[in-house]
Amino acid sequence: MPGVDDSETPYDPADRLRDYATLVDRVFTQGPQAVADGIADQSRAGTDPSSPPGYLRWLLLSHAHLLVRPQDRAEVACVLHDLLVRRPLVFAWLTGVERALPPERLTIRGPENAPDDLRLVRVLTGHRAPVRSIAWSPDGEQLATVGAYDSCVRIWDPRDWSSRRRIDITGASLDVAVWSPDGRRLAVLGRSDRFPDLGEHDEGDVHGWESRVEHVHMVLVYDTATWKEIAATPTAPRLGFGGRPVITWSPDSRTIAVGEDIGVRLWAVDEDERSPWLLPGGKVRQILDLDWNSDGTLTALARGSEQVPGGAHTMPESLLVTWPDPCLGPEYRVWARGVPWDTVTGVRRNPDGHRLCVFSRRGVALCEPDAERPLWQEERAFADAWTKAVEWSPDGRTLAELRSRHQGWAEIVLWQMGPDAQPSVLARFDCAPEETTALAWSPGADLLATGGDNGVRLWRPEAGQTRRSGFETRVTTPVWSPDGSQVAVFSPAVEEWFVVQAREPAEPLPAGPECPFPHLDPQAQEELIDAARQEGRDFDLYTSMYGPHAPDAxxxxxxxxxxxxxxxxxxxxxxVDGGTRQLGAGRPEGRWMLLRFTPDADRLVSFHVRTLTRERDGDWVEELVLTLWDVTTGTQLACERMQQNWASQTRRVDHPRALAVSRTHLAWCGGDGTLALHDLETLEPLSRTRTIGATTGAEFSPDGTTLAVVGEGGVRLVDLVEDESRKG
Known part of the structure; x- marks a missing residue:
């Protein structure tokens, strides 16, 4: 700028990040959270979201799940580009973006200004599996999270959100972790071979209907000073998979109540004596949830043994069973309509003890402990969002409700409790297009944590409402218009088709129950397939891995x-003419997953998985194999092998859910949001990027320049970019 002495301008260390190649390298080597925290420490505007470095920092923290464990630097470059290109404030501030991107890549197109919610503080991404449970320590100094399938509990430090400790429980499938009220112990509920199941399984019983196996869970207790296991107990055997035990601590931190099928077992952790049972009698078939209030009252929500009318069908009677003193007899409270007895049914007592919240997937109900009728009840249609979790704020004035659509968006609703029984909506949060199942308030009520497929999200519980755009649930079956100007997708939730403009994707327009564009008639296709299968005597349908759902194209x-x-x-x-033939000369190396013809039907692309190594306490290494076949001769034209290590801390594991083939390229989309591009002639990988939510379908436009990707996040229009000057 004329007249300004640049030598007097203070140096801002964040200027180093203006070089896109440097930014990509730091995110790849250090991780998004470390880079974001470095911006806050070094830049004057690093914590101001209205400035480019501050907004970049927020993007790295709130979208960390898209940037962890990438395949290579090129994937980081593509993912960052897709995040930044829709945010001009940061994108124009960076330099050298195009030079750092692969010459052939997929770039996700979206609205010019994607809606952001600055109430989202950050995403914690330590688990390699969905987060099933979240629990704050009573003093708020630690946060415990449980991964559904990675057999570990992580302890986070809220001061810098670093992973302070990881508790590995080998071979276990974990459900929940609960702190004792004094914070000195952590109880973990799950399953493993440590306490084996009872009964025998008949190998000839394919469906498991004739075998009688009773499943046993375990409760492990850890000392939070040393993080050593100090006690363990098995739960009562349970027939079938319809639910699991529930646990809660006593106010004095000495006893754990374990909710079983027939009652509640009180386990004194430090004593060897036999645990007493609280048996409500023959009225109870299963304990669904427990709450042990600080005043000593133990409350159980139970599935009753009798049926009551509930809409079009009868349902199990639901009981509120309370023990004002667990040493005395119980008191019953019967809900006339019942509560669906699914795994997300629960009860939470307000901290003041004067009000109860009972929830199921259908909604929330408030009642007084001594009343048999709800004070207020929220009811929604079956197709609406399901309630997955409910938690009172520490002061009891706000109720947080976590809702989730199956394979769709998750939502937090904050209900403000007024002087009467009628609550009002204080705020709404759109979490992400992911399955989200865990919810927890921090002891200071300054943060609200949610857990789901992409990790742990931390929110500021402030008033406001985000603007959701596009689809609110998953869509399938992308069909392009003949001219490539529009793409139609089907929503199973409403059983209707929607149309999106390809060049300027905005709000989808409903198109009715029939697809507006020409596509393969499903009924005619099924008739041809059935006739072909009958003629193909060399294929036995019942020896297929997937039976009638074997991979086909x-x-x-x-x-x-x-x-x-x-x-x-x-x-x-x-x-057309009948007859069959086989591709290749030998047996496959693994299990088939996907098949797809090229547009001219002269070649076929196949995908299968083979397991290279699987050790009980070691690594599970898989190989994903893409193969290109000549349809006329049955010979293999090209093959690409990609290895995945399930124990890897640096690379993500993802499986293709769908293949899309143009005349020059192959693309596949994965359950973890991966979008990968390959050269069709050689099957050589060209680049990868990621989108939010699992992807389940993909289709190239007629000219092969645009890819329509569908899944949990609705429809994404993805451009194929080729820089001819840099290719080769």
Whole structure:
């Protein structure tokens, strides 16, 4: 700027991040959280979201789940580009963006200004599996999170959100972790071979209907000073998989109440004597949830043994069973309509003890402990969002409700408790297009944590409402218009088709129950396939790994049908002239997953998985194999192998859910949001990026320049970018 002496301008260390290649390298080597915290420490504007470095910091923290464990630097560059290009404040501030991107890549197109919610503080991404449980220590100095399938409990430090400790429980499937009220102990509920199941399983019983196996859970207790296990107990055997035990601590931190099928067992952690049982009698078939209030009152929500009317069907009677003193007899409170007895049914007592919240997936109800009728009840239609968790704020004035659509968006609703029984909505939060199941208030009520597929999200519980755009639930079956200007997708939730403009994607427009564009007629296709399968005597449907749902594909003109069974080669059925033939000369190395014809039906792409190493206490290494076949000769033209290590701390594991093939490229989308691009002739990987939510379908436009990707986040329009000057 004329007249300004640049030598007097103070140096801002965040200026180093203006170089995009440097930013990508730091995120790849250090991780998004470390880079974001460095911006806050070094830059004058690092904590101001209205400034480029401050907004960049917030993006790295709130979208960390998209940037952890990438395949390579190129994937980080592509993901960051897709986040930043829709945010001009930061994108214009950076330099050298195009030079750091791969010459051939997929870039996700979206609205110019994607809606952001600055109430989202950050995302914690330590678990490699969905987060099933969240629990704050009573003093708020630690946060415990449980991964559903990575067999560990992580302890986080809220001062810098570093992972302070990881408790590995080998071979376990964990459900929940609960702090004792004094903070000195942590109880963990789950399953493992440490306490084996009872009964025997008949190997000839394919469906498990004739075997009688009773499943046993375990409760482990850890000393939070040393993090050593100090006690363990098995739970009572339980027949079937319909639910699990529930646990809660006594106010004096000496006893754990374990809710079982027939009652509640009181386990004195430090004593060897036999644990007493609280048996409500024959009225109870299963304890669904427990709450042990600070005043000593133990409350159980139970599934009753009798049926009551509940809409179109009868349902189990639901009982509120309270023990004002667990040493005395119980008191019953019967709900006339009942509560659906699913795994998300629960009860939470207000900290003041004067009000109860009972919830199920259908909604929330408030009642007084001594009343048999709800003071207020929220009711929603079956197709609406399901309530997954409910928690009172520490002061009891606010009730947080976590809602979730199956394979769709999650939502937090904050209810403000007034002087009467009618609560009012204080705030709403859109979490993400992910399955979210855990909810917890911090002891100071300054943060609200949610857990789900992408990790732990930390929110400021402030008033406000985010603006949601696009689809609110998953969509399937992308179909392009013949001119490539529009794409239609189907919503199973409402059983209707919607149309999105390809060049300027905005709000989807409803198109009715029928697809507005020409596509393969499902009924005619099924008739051809059934006829071909009957003719293909060399394929036994019942030896297929997936039975009637074996991986298959139909050529664009419906001339050929491909089918892959277990342990056999791919079979091609001629739907016009009849007859079958097989591809390849040997047996497959793994299990078939996906098949897809090229647009001219002269080649076929197959995908299968083979396990290289699987050790009980070691690594599980898989190989994803893409193969290109010549349809006429049945020979293999190209093959690409990609290894995945489930124990890897640096690379993400993802499986293709769908293949899309143009005349020059192959793309696949994964359950973890991965979008990968390959050269069709060689199958060589070209680049990867990621989107929010699991992806389940993909289709190239007629000219092969745009990819429509569908899944939990609705529909994404993805451009194929080719920089001819940099190729080769």
């Amino acid at each position: 139909v050529s664009p003109g419906q001339e050929l049908y491909a089918l892959a069974g277990r342990g056999s080669r791919i079979i091609l059925f001629d739907l």
